[in-house]
Amino acid sequence: xxxxxxxxxxSKPPKERRSYNWGTILYEESAVPGWGSLIExxxxxxxxxxxxxxxxxxxxxxxxxxxxxxxxxxxxxxSRSQAKEFFESFGGxxxxxxxxxxxxxxxxxxxxxxxxxxxxxxxxxxxxxFLVDKYMPQPDRNESFVRLVQxxxxxxxxxxxxxxxxxxxxSPDLIASCRRDSYSIVSYLKAREARxxxxxxxxxxxxxxxxxxxxxxxxxxxxxxxxxxEGPFG
Numbered sequence: 001x002x003x004x005x006x007x008x009x010x011s012k013p014p015k016e017r018r019s020y021n022w023g024t025i026l027y028e029e030s031a032v033p034g035w036g037s038l039i040e041x042x043x044x045x046x047x048x049x050x051x052x053x054x055x056x057x058x059x060x061x062x063x064x065x066x067x068x069x070x071x072x073x074x075x076x077x078x079s080r081s082q083a084k085e086f087f088e089s090f091g092g093x094x095x096x097x098x099x100x101x102x103x104x105x106x107x108x109x110x111x112x113x114x115x116x117x118x119x120x121x122x123x124x125x126x127x128x129x130f131l132v133d134k135y136m137p138q139p140d141r142n143e144s145f146v147r148l149v150q151x152x153x154x155x156x157x158x159x160x161x162x163x164x165x166x167x168x169x170x171s172p173d174l175i176a177s178c179r180r181d182s183y184s185i186v187s188y189l190k191a192r193e194a195r196x197x198x199x200x201x202x203x204x205x206x207x208x209x210x211x212x213x214x215x216x217x218x219x220x221x222x223x224x225x226x227x228x229x230e231g232p233f234g
Contacts (some may be wrong), residue, residue, distance in 0.1 A: 016079035021101050024083075025094035028053075028066040035090040036125065042086070045130040049108035050123025055116065071104050073130065105127070105135040133173065144177035148185055158193040162185050182224045 026035065028051065039046050055065040070092065072083070078204055084095040091203065098104045106112055109119040148163070151171065157163050165172050178185065 010145060013090065015095060016081060018077035018079050019097045020074050020077060020085075021098035021104075021216065022080075022083040023069060023071045023096045023098050023104060024094055025089040026068045026070055026090070026092050028068075030091050030093075032089070033066075036127070038090045039070070039127045040208070043128055044075075046127040047071050047105065047130045047132060048125040048127075050119040052117070052119065054119075069104075069108055071098060071108070071130075073101070090173040094190065102135040105132055110157065124188075136173070138176065141177065141181070143183055145172055147171065147174060148181070149188060150177060152185075152192065158196065159187055160189055163189070 026048070032038065036048070037049075043144060047070070048084060049069040051066055051068060052061075052064070055064040055067075056062070057064055068102070070087075074083075078086075080095050080097065087093075087095055103112075108124055109121050110116040111121070121132070148167070149159075151166060151174075155162070155166055157166070164178060165176050
């Protein structure tokens with residue numbers, strides 16, 4: 001009796017992991033000229049670290065080649081091969097799947113690695129609207145509220161828009177708290193304005209009483225008995 005034979009099962013290659021966030025390393029010696037313009041023209045939000053030119057080799061035998069760490073936030077999922085192909089267009093080496101963008105961003109200047117060479121956060125280069133501060137540790141909410149109140153009192157403010165302008169100039173790390181706690185902040189400002197008006201009214205009333213008292217002291221009332229004894233009826 002004939003039997004049906006089945007073709008051997010063909011194993012499918014595993015699917016590449018896909019992610020929105022990828023990173024690469026760009027060495028100074030092999031970077032494509034104008035690499036920053038190439039990244040900017042791609043439209044992909046990205047951030048490059050300060051030039052790492054003080055990193056030591058793991059065995060302590062010298063320094064690593066000067067390089068940049070560059071992180072990308074794609075608008076659609078990309079495979080490693082897709083990300084790698086894009087990175088190679090400007091000289092990037094390798095493609096790393098970024099599982100924690102905050103941790104990767106903070107590593108750009110070794111923020112949480114005091115044993116490594118330290119770089120300045122301000123040395124980061126942002127492309128296409130990438131916001132470094134979005135991935136920074138957020139301050140405690142109560143602490144942020146206290147700092148906002150201290151700013152209000154220090155600048156003698158009563159209007160929310162004035163507070164926003166000062167925060168933008170002096171404490172940009174509080175912008176998120178200023179927006180998130182806007183109801184509480186506006187309530188505080190209104191109460192502060194009402195108190196200031198009340199205190200001003202009380203000062204005016206006190207000044208008016210003092211004026212009347214001073215006038216009365218300098219113009220004593222007539223003595224009726226003296227008036228009646230020395231007057232026309234005396």
